[in-house]
Each structure stands twice: as structure tokens, then as C-alpha cells.
Amino acid sequence: MKAAKFEYCAPSSLEEALEVLAADPEETSLLAGGQSLVPMLNMRLARPAVLVDLNRIPELCGVERNDGTVRIGAMTRQHAVEVDGRAGAVPLLVEAIRHIAHLPIRTRGTVGGSIAHADPHAELPATVGVLDARLLLRSRARVRSVVAEEFFVGPLMTLREPDEILEAVEIPVPSSRSGWAFREVARTHGAFALVGVATVVTLGGDGGVEQIRLGVFGVGGLPYLPDWVGELANGAQPTEALFLEIGVRVGQGLDSRSHSAQNDVYRSEVAATLTERALREATRRALEAAEA
């Protein structure tokens, strides 16, 4: 339960960090909040030759509210986002963060770290997918922006190249005619989700559904953002029957995705129920927002 040896450096700028990383990207790990990586080091599941600590790079921290987007530096602590008024423009994000482990984890854990780590049971990957966020990745040679939904390719696997650092997350502020919901079932308070659901429901001027974005996590190797929801829901009335149908189809869609056969049936049923409840709650919030 003690980490193997590694070389350590704590650069004070992003540029310097990218330079160190470029020297040996495959054997270098990036240390963000350390709430997942350090356990892996302690258990020797991860044995990097070099550890680049990103905790002393101020330019990677902070929440900014720009025109229509909230930009969160990758090294911003989860707890800092929880209490930052600017992040309140994206309440789904704040609620998702409240579900991450416990306070003494969130004081260190970072937004970017959780996304880049891509644990299939974690809250943030699915949430940034649902929020249609863009992830800014920087290497020495280039900067690119990746749609969050496409960033995750498997358990602990993302589109980040070994020589890239996740710099920031840009989240569009949801429409004023939208409502959100976040539901999760975990074995104990603060534990990783058995199943979780995040959703944003946007209503049109006629009261019909303009868009539903839905993400389910804990049920496979990566967040499940069903693409058939749009076909089913867009233009439809947000009725109980619709919520139920989407829930049932989510449950059916999960059967082939779960990694533990024993829990398949239970997880699918929980996912179906959470989906239905989340859609109902998000729709209620959207209607309240429309009235306000």
C-alpha cells in the first residue's frame, strides 16, 4: 500500500508542464486532485516513471462566466465549483458535484481530473456529456476542442493523447426554458454510483419537448447517452407516458452494456426508474422556469 518510486515535478505554468510531459508522455502521469490517481499509486496499479503535479499552475484554476458559457479550469477543485456563484448558472453541474464522494475528497478532487480519469461510475463524465460541454486539450503543438460526449471511449479511456493536458471545460448555459435533474443510487452515501442519471429537458414555446438530453452512468464502460431519445421525444408532449417509455427503453438498452451479469436486471430496473423520475423532475423545473 505504498507507491513505487517515481520522479516528481511541479511546474508553475502550463507551458512548462507540457514541456515536461512531452519528454516521455507514455511513462508520465499527470497529478490533478489525486483522489483517484494516488490510491492507484498506493496500490501500485499505476507505476509512472514521472509524475507531473498540476497543482501549482494557477492558470488552470477558476470559474469564468462568459457570453452564454461557463468555463471551468481543469484544476478547479470540485468543492470550489460547488460554492461558486458563477457555476450556479449550470445547476445540474453543481448537483452532480455534490454527489461526488465526500467533502474531504471534493476539497482536493478537480473537475478536469475526474473527467480525464473517466471512471465509468463517476458523476462528471456523464454530466458534461449531457450538458454538451466542450473539452479543451492542449499539447505543445496544438489546442483542440472535443465534444464531451465523444471524449469517453471506454473505462478509464478517453481521446486525450498522452502528450495533451486537459485545460478547461466549456459548458453552454442551458436555455431559460429548460429544467434539469440528477438522480443516483449508490450502496452507501458518497460511494460511487451503482446507477446514475443526468438530464436536461428543454421545452418549446408550445409546451412540447424541444430537446431532451439524457446520460446514464455506472452501467457500462462509458457514459450512455442514448441517441434515440431525440427521435422519440422531440416535438412530443412531456407526458407521463413519454417518461415511462424512455425509462423502459433505457432499461432495455442497458442489458447488453452492463459488465456484471449478476446485477444486470437490477441495474436496468434502477436505471429505468431513475430515468423516469429524472425526466419528470426536469420537466417540472422547465415548466417552473417558463412561468418565472
Next chain:
Amino acid sequence: MSMHQISITVNGQVVECEVEPRQHLGDVLRERLALRGTHLGCEHGVCGACTVLLDGDPVRSCLLLAVQADGAEVRTVEGLAEAGQLHPLQRAFRDHHALQCGFCTPGMLMTALYVVGQNPEIEDELEIREALSGNLCRCTGYQNIVDAVRDAAIEMRARVGGEG
């Protein structure tokens, strides 16, 4: 493997030592600085026994490399009592029988210190339970811990009020 010279303020005292980067803060506190009040349980962030305050925030000392604490202020359970007088939280834990084996207690106390500091009015059982939910206790069943934190908060409020 290179060693790193670090300087940390622990319970108000500046200490300097040389550490290997792979050593976490919990080990350095216990083994290098002989501050063995901080307990190491799971060493992967789940049990909360090793919780200390880093620049005022509760953190797992098993998940923080000591080298990362360079330049920071750390407060451990040894920094609670002043001039031989137990801190109100410590006294409340004793009075309420909020510990049995005592292994989780240092982490409980440090988390509670932060929680009461952030919310001096804290009284609600559910709120206290949620705030301490990252600290596992296998002896008490938690009820006495909740009672102790609520009572300590009252006493700490009275103290602040008395001073003002």
C-alpha cells in the same frame, strides 16, 4: 531517486524535512515528525481516519504527497488542545462517549472542526451526519458522535459570543 526538501507549517510550527516524492503526508507526519495522532486506515481515501486540515480544508493525508504540502499549513489532531486544555470538540467527544477504540477519532475531530467552523449554527442531525459521512467509525454507531459535534458547536458558539 531524487529527494525533495520541503517546509510545512504543522500546528503553527515550521518544520523542514527531506522527503521522497512517493511518501504521502500521513506517513511523513507519523514517521518523520512523530505526530502519530493522525491514523492511517485504508490508505485509499475511503475511511477518513487520516483527515487533516490543509490550509484550512479537510483532506485525506494518505492521498496527498508530502511534497505537495510544501509551503502549506497543516493542522493535525495534536494541534487541537491548547495549554493542556482539551478543545471543546475533544471534550464533547469524551463526555458523550463518542469514541471507543479511538482509531477514527482524529479524522472525525478534524472534519468536525472544519464543519463547525464553516457552519457554527449546525444543529440538524442529518446535516451533521452528511458532513461526517466521509469518516467511518466501526464502534459507536455514530449517534454519540453526532451528539458530541452538536454540543461542541453550541459551546464553541458560546465561547465566541463570550469573547465578543
